[in-house]
Amino acid sequence: MAASWWSLSGRMQLRALACIVYLRVKSAAVDRIVHVWNGGSDALCSVQKFWIGHSPSVCSQNYTLQASTGDTFFMGVGVYGKAPSAYWETVKLEFNPAKVGRCPWFSALYNELIAAAKYVDFKRFDVAIDLPVARSRLRLVKDQRKYGLLEYSAENKTEYLGVRSSHGNCKLYNKALEQKRYLDLTRLEITVDYSMSSWPDFQRIFPDCWEIGSGLPPDDLQGTDLVLYLACNEHPEYVKMLGRKMRKKIEQLLATTAQNVQPDELSYKDILAQILYYGKDIKPEMWADFHEIDAEIPEEWTKKKTKMFDEIKSCGQFQI
Template sequence: MELMDKLPIQYAVEVVHWNSFRPGAFREQFSIRHQDGTSFWLGAVLNGRKPEWGRVRIDFNPNKVAGHAVFVKLLSFLVLHTRPMHRTIKRYDLAVDIPVKRFDVFLVKDSRAYIERRHGQEWTQYLGAQSSHPGRVKLYNKTVEAKLDYPLTRLEITIDPTTSFDDLPWPAVYYLHTLQMNMDDFKATETERFILNAILQGCGSLNQLGRKTREKVQSLMTRYVSYIELSSGDYNKIMNQLYGYTRGTVVTTPTESDKPPAPPEPPVPDWVREIENEELSM
């Protein structure tokens, strides 16, 4: 608590504190907001039959706050005052940005619960439980969400870090190269595009099509369809970085916006400036 109380003085951050007495929640909760608008959350004292005073949880987006000095200070404090076997990663969100228009990217339904929401250019698809449970998948229009001036679609999946690469509940997500499709001489009709999407979504198979249509759809799949995949090498790199936060080995660079504003210089009387100028001219 002493450390949290000193943060607004030592750094140019806003610390908001509140209490929660709900069972399973953390009693002391803090939101730390930086000058650039980014923030992270910290909770201490887990509520239960007996409060667990030594339990602390931190929730953050490394792409946004890992370089801030106040975050580095708090993370270093937690690493220093805990045992290695007690530092765990509960879950994390893996995001993949696809530089393609949202309506050219598709999420294939599987055994998980499926929800879809559309409103104008906002089209979001979900797989899995309606919360941050592992296995939750979200595909949405990042251009609209972040008010960007270029096409961008984001795939997010919540992962349990104890999951091996082979057991990763990776969704089937693909996108169509529609710009290339429209520019090439190998044109596709609206009907053929509909059939292509239906096949990719698991509605029927190529064997149900006539020979000419089957050959055309097969050519479309080869030329204009790409799947979003994750290699085992990339997954291992992500895991190494992830557990670096529990070991305190992740190198971060504090940002200038964390520094408290410098106090204004006291005004200098004119007679003092005249004396200084005379001394410089001698």
């Protein structure tokens, strides 16, 4: 019987983690906002931290802001190495819509920036899928993207695909361990460029992520192979203890009985709707790609990355 994670459990959660927006805003509007903060008012969120950037990849002025919910987000102003403009200023917002979206302080700040903006560029957002499964039982399958592994134990390890902060970047890690909670909770994070965020685009970059130990052994498996399969099915960390030939054989057997994590189309489109909500008051002529306009944006921020892969070929879709 064919099945996906979403049909197996209603506890799966898919949400937007962070949305990054660039704006070209009237300098006077930015000055007004800073004046409110300097006056100690929380009307436009409260400043928790301020620092000056000293790198071309960061803003000149950087703020960690706190919403009325207690959650924080980031706002950057200005371009490193560029003198402030008397007319227009570059602003970068990085926020989690699910956490600060309903905060009236954040809404007031966001609306003030939009009202004073000449250009708005939604760059990218992160999608998180939380799986109530032990980290040791999940595996991110290598494809044409750059693969990385940071492993301390079977439960404390992180797998990566792609280039950090770039379209198609994936990260699989133990969320329960990060939160210091005693339960099975693994998170898969995927970075999506807004310009390539349609459902087919998301399906294309979605990785093969297997749950090992979720299936039964093949009917014709017996002897040593069956014993090794059962042992590694119960303890996936045993696989690397095998010799090269046997390891490859057992890995292939485990793969044929594994379940493959699949995203839910309605849940993903709900995320897009959340993000589009922040564009409802933006006039068509304001939408822009900062890479294509003269907005004095550092190349490190907006240049189009070279393709990490031409085509993501599936390592196998399994029927269970």
